[in-house]
Amino acid sequence: MTNPVFARIEEDIKNSDVVLYMKGNAMFPQCGFSAAVVEILNHFNVDFESFDVLKDPALREGIKEFSDWPTVPQLYVKGEFVGGCDIVREMAANGELVSHFEQAGVQPKA
Amino acid sequence: MAMSANDIETMIKEALPDATVRIEDLRGDGDHYAAMVTSKEFSGKSRVQQHQMVYKALKGKMGGQLHALALQTSVPE
Numbered sequence: 740m741t742n743p744v745f746a747r748i749e750e751d752i753k754n755s756d757v758v759l760y761m762k763g764n765a766m767f768p769q770c771g772f773s774a775a776v777v778e779i780l781n782h783f784n785v786d787f788e789s790f791d792v793l794k795d796p797a798l799r800e801g802i803k804e805f806s807d808w809p810t811v812p813q814l815y816v817k818g819e820f821v822g823g824c825d826i827v828r829e830m831a832a833n834g835e836l837v838s839h840f841e842q843a844g845v846q847p848k849a
Numbered sequence: 850m851a852m853s854a855n856d857i858e859t860m861i862k863e864a865l866p867d868a869t870v871r872i873e874d875l876r877g878d879g880d881h882y883a884a885m886v887t888s889k890e891f892s893g894k895s896r897v898q899q900h901q902m903v904y905k906a907l908k909g910k911m912g913g914q915l916h917a918l919a920l921q922t923s924v925p926e
Contacts, residue, residue: 772917803912807901808897808900808901808904809904809909809911809912809913810911810912820897821897822896822897822900823900824919825900825919825920825921826896826897826900829896829921
């Protein structure tokens with residue numbers, strides 16, 4: 740049986756180029772790992788949609804199952820799972836994240 | 850209940866027997882670890898897949914009993 744939350748997640752990651760599932764919101768992250776990814780996205784100046792899993796227990800469990808990934812934050816670009824905090828941090832440091840955004844056609848905010 | 854660095858290493862090695870595992874207890878509190886895992890099994894896998902393999906090895910403990918494990922994976926040179 741498919742988790743009913745999956746349809747919502749599929750819709751959300753289709754509707755925005757960059758989606759972050761996190762604890763808290765972009766203004767007030769509630770966890771250091773989520774804050775780190777927000778900071779990186781702000782640093783690269785890309786627009787993103789964020790969803791607060793703390794406000795939504797079904798989403799909190801659903802996103803873990805959907806991505807087959809046990810932790811939050813989780814970053815999606817163009818509907819594709821990029822990684823959690825460790826991977827995003829590593830990609831930001833070695834330049835992969837910039838090329839990933841470029842390849843996906845994600846432009847920095849004007 | 851937190852996990853010991855030894856438990857983490859044992860579980861990873863059970864799933865990835867060839868792995869070299871280095872674990873650091875970041876705060877000395879038995880709750881925030883960093884692990885560097887090197888294994889031939891990672892060859893040809895994306896980084897997401899490599900991390901998923903380690904999380905599978907930890908059998909659901911990641912995100913639960915194991916609160917914070919900063920993970921770095923690589924293929925041996």
